[in-house]
Amino acid sequence: MSSRFPAAVAEPSLAARRRRPLSGRLGSRSAPYLLVLPATAVIGAVLGYPLYYMVRLSLQHYGLFQLVKHKGEWIGTRNYSQIFHDAVFWHVVLRTLGFTVAAVSLTMVLGTLIALLLAELGPKMRLLLTAGLVFVWATPVVVAVDIWRWMVDYEFGVLNWLLTFLHVGNYNHHDWFVNPWSGWAVITALVVWGAIPFVAITVFAGLTQVPRDLVEAASMDGAHPWRAFRDVTVPLLKPIFVILTSLSIIWDFQVFTQVWVMLDGHPGTDYYVMSVYAYTNSFGESEYGLGSAIALVMVAILLVVSFFYIRQMVRIGEAE
Amino acid sequence: MSSGIPVAPVPVAPAAPRASQNVPRRFSRRRFARRAVVNLVGALVFLVMIFPVYWMVATGFKRGQDIFSDPPVWFPYHPTLANFTDAIHRAHFWADVKNSLIIVGVVVGLSLVLAFLAALALAKFRFYGRRAFIVLIIAVQMIPLNALIIPIFLLLSKANQVDKLSGVIITYLTFVLPFTIWTLRGFMLGVPKDLEEASMVDGTTRFGAFVRILLPLVGPGLVATSIFAFIQAWNEYIMAYVLLHSPEKQTLTLWLATFSTSRGTAWGSLMAGATLTALPVVIFFVAVQRKIAFGLTAGAVRG
Numbered sequence: 001m002s003s004r005f006p007a008a009v010a011e012p013s014l015a016a017r018r019r020r021p022l023s024g025r026l027g028s029r030s031a032p033y034l035l036v037l038p039a040t041a042v043i044g045a046v047l048g049y050p051l052y053y054m055v056r057l058s059l060q061h062y063g064l065f066q067l068v069k070h071k072g073e074w075i076g077t078r079n080y081s082q083i084f085h086d087a088v089f090w091h092v093v094l095r096t097l098g099f100t101v102a103a104v105s106l107t108m109v110l111g112t113l114i115a116l117l118l119a120e121l122g123p124k125m126r127l128l129l130t131a132g133l134v135f136v137w138a139t140p141v142v143v144a145v146d147i148w149r150w151m152v153d154y155e156f157g158v159l160n161w162l163l164t165f166l167h168v169g170n171y172n173h174h175d176w177f178v179n180p181w182s183g184w185a186v187i188t189a190l191v192v193w194g195a196i197p198f199v200a201i202t203v204f205a206g207l208t209q210v211p212r213d214l215v216e217a218a219s220m221d222g223a224h225p226w227r228a229f230r231d232v233t234v235p236l237l238k239p240i241f242v243i244l245t246s247l248s249i250i251w252d253f254q255v256f257t258q259v260w261v262m263l264d265g266h267p268g269t270d271y272y273v274m275s276v277y278a279y280t281n282s283f284g285e286s287e288y289g290l291g292s293a294i295a296l297v298m299v300a301i302l303l304v305v306s307f308f309y310i311r312q313m314v315r316i317g318e319a320e
Numbered sequence: 321m322s323s324g325i326p327v328a329p330v331p332v333a334p335a336a337p338r339a340s341q342n343v344p345r346r347f348s349r350r351r352f353a354r355r356a357v358v359n360l361v362g363a364l365v366f367l368v369m370i371f372p373v374y375w376m377v378a379t380g381f382k383r384g385q386d387i388f389s390d391p392p393v394w395f396p397y398h399p400t401l402a403n404f405t406d407a408i409h410r411a412h413f414w415a416d417v418k419n420s421l422i423i424v425g426v427v428v429g430l431s432l433v434l435a436f437l438a439a440l441a442l443a444k445f446r447f448y449g450r451r452a453f454i455v456l457i458i459a460v461q462m463i464p465l466n467a468l469i470i471p472i473f474l475l476l477s478k479a480n481q482v483d484k485l486s487g488v489i490i491t492y493l494t495f496v497l498p499f500t501i502w503t504l505r506g507f508m509l510g511v512p513k514d515l516e517e518a519s520m521v522d523g524t525t526r527f528g529a530f531v532r533i534l535l536p537l538v539g540p541g542l543v544a545t546s547i548f549a550f551i552q553a554w555n556e557y558i559m560a561y562v563l564l565h566s567p568e569k570q571t572l573t574l575w576l577a578t579f580s581t582s583r584g585t586a587w588g589s590l591m592a593g594a595t596l597t598a599l600p601v602v603i604f605f606v607a608v609q610r611k612i613a614f615g616l617t618a619g620a621v622r623g
């Protein structure tokens with residue numbers, strides 16, 4: 001990135017010195033540090049400190065007694081050995097992974113397909129579909145969960161009626177959440193439905209930036225449209241796909257609200273994902289140390305994914 | 321924070337229209353058929369995506385017997401405002417609206433001031449540690465906040481800030497502030513430096529240049545960023561759920577839970593309440609979506 005104000009850079013060369021008075025108003029070399037200081041301090045206080053505190057908590061026994069005293073009891077890595085020997089924990093990890101893989105792949109594939117569809121549509125139809133996507137995108141998560149709860153209501157759910165009407169099966173008076181598989185299908189549908197607009201609109205925006213002549217050259221050379229897409233468009237859009245996929249993984253892996261509100265704040269153990277498990281251990285069982293350990297394992301897993309995202313973002317940042 | 325919240329780090333202008341639109345079309349029959357199929361699929365996708373939102377609004381305007389009906393009544397032929405009246409007159413609605421507005425207002429205001437300064441440094445200065453700060457801002461947005469709620473709750477309860485709006489405000493800064501810094505930085509980068517430099521050559525001070533050139537140009541970016549920050553804070557659920565217990569101190573997203581009791585759910589009123597909760601967000605979102613939605617692609621595609 002080229003510097004916008006050479007005067008603010010480093011050693012004052014002759015040219016820089018001449019421009020010095022200009023930057024002098026906002027301060028000299030210390031100016032940028034003074035500018036970022038307040039924000040850095042706040043981020044350190046509201047994010048950094050809790051993060052450090054969570055690591056400490058995970059090494060402590062912190063139950064109701066400790067909650068009253070506001071002081072944990074050091075137990076080393078016992079919380080970790082407890083969760084690693086806990087069969088439920090490994091089930092929860094697997095369930096979270098399974099859900100994430102399903103939700104993210106569905107989101108990415110459907111989102112990309114809709115983006116390609118947007119590129120093919122005429123202007124009016126495209127405007128309509130974009131508007132629809134934006135409305136879905138704008139719907140608050142809690143509101144979306146309530147809508148879906150209503151659509152799959154035991155007695156008057158419109159989806160139940162529709163599926164019965166279409167002879168998919170008999171869904172009259174059907175409780176979707178008795179069977180965890182069908183319950184998870186509903187939750188996945190809700191999450192994917194809510195996540196598609198962001199992916200579709202972003203990929204579409206990327207598609208519009210792919211140079212037309214490149215794709216045309218490929219098809220001129222006799223490449224099948226699918227091959228042109230795979231060999232020309234996809235590589236060009238790779239940065240966008242990396243960013244979208246990692247963001248989707250990060251969001252879906254920590255899914256909480258959709259599960260929690262969908263099941264009225266009482267999810268059965270079949271509906272435990274990592275954030276729900278960390279939550280119930282902390283706020284349900286009052287085992288805050290144990291809950292922190294579970295949450296930290298979640299953070300550690302997501303750290304791997306974040307790495308790819310951050311690397312891509314920094315690369316793009318440098319291109320500016 | 322939960323999934324589905326729009327995060328779009330780099331704002332740019334909407335993409336240019338596709339070149340193909342300028343190419344004259346020959347409407348051969350095959351092309352026409354293809355066009356029809358594509359439009360049909362587009363309409364179908366539109367219907368599937370929009371239906372849940374439609375169903376919420378439609379249910380909100382329906383009479384009781386039309387809500388609980390089999391087969392479903394597809395359109396509120398006898399529209400009524402009864403559900404909305406009921407929702408508004410439920411306990412704590414106005415108190416919770418006020419709480420949401422206070423929390424969101426303070427969080428957005430604080431974030432905007434802090435972020436503006438930091439973004440200014442990032443966009444207009446080169447300094448040692450700049451890159452590290454950028455990585456930090458990107459990285460902290462990746463921390464799963466659903467995990468952080470445990471230490472935050474314990475720390476706030478130590479500081480006697482549980483069940484207080486101030487505690488929630490502090491908490492919301494964790495996700496609103498980094499996002500705001502990053503987005504504002506993008507808007508500031510978009511200001512052509514020639515303009516700024518031109519004014520400096522004319523002898524204005526840097527502060528003068530800042531006020532006359534940068535501020536009006538960044539203005540729309542400031543508005544868009546604050547609206548996005550507003551949406552994120554307004555929609556938040558889990559932090560408020562853990563931190564606010566008294567019904568008169570809760571936010572609107574928590575208020576929606578009061579429609580479900582052990583005796584069942586008042587679906588009509590709930591859908592009316594959900595419509596009311598979503599309304600400000602949808603209006604704001606539609607207003608600024610184009611400004612930020614195309615953001616991620618900035619500089620990402622290099623042909």
